[in-house]
Amino acid sequence: NAGVTQTPKFRVLKTGQSMTLLCAQDMNHEYMYWYRQDPGMGLRLIHYSVGEGTTAKGEVPDGYNVSRLKKQNFLLGLESAAPSQTSVYFCASRPLRTGELFFGEGSRLTVL
Amino acid sequence: GQQLNQSPQSMFIQEGEDVSMNCTSSSIFNTWLWYKQDPGEGPVLLIALYKAGELTSNGRLTAQFGITRKDSFLNISASIPSDVGIYFCAGRPRGGKLIFGQGTELSVKP
Numbered sequence: 001n002a003g004v005t006q007t008p009k010f011r012v013l014k015t016g017q018s019m020t021l022l023c024a025q026d027m028n029h030e031y032m033y034w035y036r037q038d039p040g041m042g043l044r045l046i047h048y049s050v051g052e053g054t055t056a057k058g059e060v061p062d063g064y065n066v067s068r069l070k071k072q073n074f075l076l077g078l079e080s081a082a083p084s085q086t087s088v089y090f091c092a093s094r095p096l097r098t099g100e101l102f103f104g105e106g107s108r109l110t111v112l
Numbered sequence: 113g114q115q116l117n118q119s120p121q122s123m124f125i126q127e128g129e130d131v132s133m134n135c136t137s138s139s140i141f142n143t144w145l146w147y148k149q150d151p152g153e154g155p156v157l158l159i160a161l162y163k164a165g166e167l168t169s170n171g172r173l174t175a176q177f178g179i180t181r182k183d184s185f186l187n188i189s190a191s192i193p194s195d196v197g198i199y200f201c202a203g204r205p206r207g208g209k210l211i212f213g214q215g216t217e218l219s220v221k222p
Binding site for chain 2: 043045092100101105106
């Protein structure tokens, strides 16, 4: 039972470097999401996708890009990492007909 | 914009005690969800509520969808050490996106 899988789990970047976080789900869910979690801020939505080939901005999209070329994968990219992007990133997915999100285990990113 | 207030922010209780936490919103929600997050893990869904007044249990956990549709609470009875973690409420207004509360951090002393 893989569910939602995120890679990598940990990464350290220098300011200005780029990287991509990969999220894969094996539940055939239509919707996928990327959140960031910071102390005292709860979960904030970065970008989301309502289906293959479509993406939309969330609450805090600046500095991030996403792509959903395949239904099961949702990629989060940082083109030029900044220290403010140090956070724990969570991917989530949900089926079309319910509101219940299923989360991955998180990816901890540190930008020096 | 819509806001979700979750309280308390943290709780320190003795094993065996009951726990109560709640969330209130500034607008009407169609869905309330309660999640638990263990250290180093992603949030896991505990209870989902879809109807005003709905009361749902999952073992020692009970959650209710408030009649006004602007609040929800979660109760944990007879707490045990493995209840430690952060509990999040999340609500969705009609046609809108899911909004998360700030979380309630629960500590249980054996």
